[in-house]
Amino acid sequence: MPKHVAIIMDGNRRWAKKHFMPAGLGHAAGAQRVRDIVKACAEMGIPQLSLFAFSTENWKRPPEEVSALMSLFMSYLKKEIRNMNANGVRLKVLGDTQRFAPPLQALIAQAQSETAHNQGITLNICANYGGRWDMLQAVKAWQKMHPHSDLAALTEEALVPFLSTAGAPEVDLLIRTGGESRVSNFLLWQAAYAELFFCDELWPDCSPETLHKALVWFAGRDRRFGSSAPI
Numbered sequence: 112m113p114k115h116v117a118i119i120m121d122g123n124r125r126w127a128k129k130h131f132m133p134a135g136l137g138h139a140a141g142a143q144r145v146r147d148i149v150k151a152c153a154e155m156g157i158p159q160l161s162l163f164a165f166s167t168e169n170w171k172r173p174p175e176e177v178s179a180l181m182s183l184f185m186s187y188l189k190k191e192i193r194n195m196n197a198n199g200v201r202l203k204v205l206g207d208t209q210r211f212a213p214p215l216q217a218l219i220a221q222a223q224s225e226t227a228h229n230q231g232i233t234l235n236i237c238a239n240y241g242g243r244w245d246m247l248q249a250v251k252a253w254q255k256m257h258p259h260s261d262l263a264a265l266t267e268e269a270l271v272p273f274l275s276t277a278g279a280p281e282v283d284l285l286i287r288t289g290g291e292s293r294v295s296n297f298l299l300w301q302a303a304y305a306e307l308f309f310c311d312e313l314w315p316d317c318s319p320e321t322l323h324k325a326l327v328w329f330a331g332r333d334r335r336f337g338s339s340a341p342i
Contacts, residue, residue, distance in 0.1 A: 113283030113329060115159040116152060117298055117305070120145075121289030122313030129313070135179040140315035142187050146194070151319035153198060153232040155326070159279050160234050163297045167207070167241035184238065185215055188222045195222075199231025205275040206240030207248075235276065242299030249273035276301050284329045286322075288314045306332050 120141055127137025145162065152160045165180060195202055204219045211219070252273040253265055271277065282302040285294065290311040294302065308325045310317075 112156060112326070114157070114280040115161070115282045115284075115301075116157055117161040117163070117282045117285045117302060118148070119163045119285070119287040119289075119295060119297055120314040121287055121291055123315060125289065126313040126315045134176050135183070137315065138180055138183055142183055144315050144317055145187075146191070147319060148317070148322060149200060149232065149234055150198065151322050153200065158232060160232060161205070161237060161276070161282070161298060162235070163237050163240070163295075165206075165238040165240070166296060167239055167244055168296070170210075170239075181212065181215060185218055188218045192222050192225055195226050195234070196229060199229045200226060201229040201231070201233045202226045203233060203235045204238055205235050205245075206238045207244060208239060210239050233279065235279070237297070240275070240297075242294075242296045245275050245298075246270075246300055248275075274300060281305070284308060284325065286310070286325050288312050288317050288321075304334070306334070 123137040123141040124134045125137075126140060127134050130137075149160060164184070169180070170177060192202075194200075202222050204223060208216055208219055249270050250262075250265070250273075253270055254260070254262065256273075257264075276298070279301075282298055282305040285298070285302050285305040286308045287294070288310055290309070292309045294307070298305075306329055308328055310321060310325070312321055
């Protein structure tokens with residue numbers, strides 16, 4: 112069983128188009144699916160789940176869609192805090208949250224604080240997140256902490272505590288829904304040795320059965336991490 116599963120939740124807009132709905136309703140359907148997948152991961156004993164909710168590139172989308180996504184994010188946080196506490200879910204929001212409106216920033220801080228004591232699964236919601244941003248901010252944070260050190264002294268091991276996922280295991284399994292086969296700037300450092308599972312289901316159509324299929328596939332992988340172990 113992987114210790115850290117990451118999911119690129121792709122296909123909300125195409126799902127909405129397929130059902131003759133506006134994009135906002137596709138994102139709402141995708142948000143409903145999150146609860147099922149988090150619950151399934153928790154029941155199977157997966158300690159870390161990271162979901163790509165909003166990338167740094169998503170600001171390029173139409174303003175009305177971005178506004179709908181921000182409203183949906185706020186609604187999700189308000190509704191799910193009680194459910195997270197009931198199911199032992201610890202919430203972390205990873206990304207440059209300073210760009211969000213103050214009310215959303217306050218709600219993020221509240222949700223993280225109110226679930227910080229939970230000992231079950233850790234749910235990382237990656238919002239205004241990008242893998243390149245993560246590595247760049249980690250280097251800046253390291254240098255701020257070591258103002259008199261030469262950058263040549265920076266090692267991989269020294270940088271890890273400054274990444275947004277500090278304290279979490281590296282990604283074992285990265286799942287992308289929606290039929291696309293790319294990682295789209297998601298957890299680039301953390302998923303360096305992840306197994307990549309691509310499926311055709313649009314995110315709102317994904318189910319715990321889809322997750323189970325990915326886990327069965329993962330269990331059959333031979334993970335050598337670059338070693339010369341026999342094939």
